[in-house]
Amino acid sequence: MKIGIVSYGAYIPRYRIKVEEIAKVWNGDPSALKGGLKVFEKSVPALDEDVVTIAVEASRNAIERGNLDAKRIGAIYTGSESHPYAVKPTSTIVAEAVGATSDMTAADFEFACKAGTAAVQVCMGLVGSKMIDLGLAIGADVSQGAPNDALEYTAAAGGAAMIIGRNEDEIIAEIECTSSYTTDTPDFWRREGQPYPRHGGRFTGDPGYFKHVTNGANSLLKKLGKTAKDYDYAVFHQPNGKFPERVAKSLGFTQEQIEPGLAVTNLGNTYSGASLIGLSATLDIAEPGDRIFVTSYGSGSGSDAFSIKVTENIKKCAKDVPTVEKLLSNPIYLDYGKYAHHKGKIKF
């Protein structure tokens, strides 16, 4: 039996703030920051947007792109580290808003930036065991960086939804295999009730991101007997533009392979949304037969790696659903004052 993505959809709020604008307030050096992070601007949610609204918009785009009946969805899992409620699921609101209720199951996931790919894996299991027909896996965040923290330059808003199924006439991208790598690593955390996360500074790089992405990716490649050359595209978790470029290079992937899925430059880090938005951007341009390699990363820590093969069915996707490129176009730029208001940093 084949299992794969039968449709996908992304959503990105229209507001942006440029790295220069944040640097100006904190006396940062914008060119050093831009060169160091390889992020030029980041998305900011509207005042009435949150993880629920982003998850709903991405899911509606996925349902429309695949022209699917939402009643077929048997499970909805939303991965996020910025769910609007501490207790009350995001996924039940999504279920009602996409018309998937009531004969279904739902829950929310949290695993820093990889909760969305964890949701994809769970849906694969439920679909593969025939417990459900279709599963909706979402990664979305409206993440916060404390004022003047390094994260403030990149913490962005956005999300993507993947609909997982097993009908060969519907699968647009077969998931050939997935594997994960997980350890207890305290590189980034946020305690209950705290508005902003804390992180281990430089500790987030080598023992966190690089170790887990490299080991997760290599174990999947080994399992499949493949190398970077067997893939047309690769997507890595993108907390900034630099980390995915460095890890891709060390694994033998070229800049050309990762370029289509490197949305972070003009988007920022969408946390649980990041690797799924990168995958969406890659699916937007992929052709039948293309192979895509994906590895997510979540602090705490873990990585999920996927080997994906695009099928002929991708040509049947609805063409009028916005691509990631379209969602990134036509932004509205905010100054720091308006940005602080949008993110609730100023209390009136």
Added chain:
Amino acid sequence: MPVPRFWREQKGRYNLIGTYCKKCGKHFYPARSICPFCRRSGEIEDFQFKGKGEIVTYSVIHASSEDFDHLTPYILAIVKLDEGPCITTQIVDEPTDIKIGDRVKAVFRRLGSDGKAGIIYYGTKFVIDN
């Protein structure tokens, strides 16, 4: 707004579900349980609107009640849905970007909340879609 009332109406607010009279073909949003034209001989059914329409008129709100003050300036508009009914709704674009006759489509947004600890209300607003 009390939680039970919002919950009863939430299907309609999330997905623009109103009603339709099979007898005379008129659409209603919010839902009506009796057709005002056919009265007792009307046949009312649930109807999900496509969520597309156009701006009939609008106003930019600069001073608002406390609940919506953080959103100012924002656009409040009357949108005529393609199926017929007119609704009053927020348009989530910049006040400088709107004109009468613009095409709009439905989006899912926060409508408000009961303070910091209360329930969050979600529902439909509109965005320019020319």
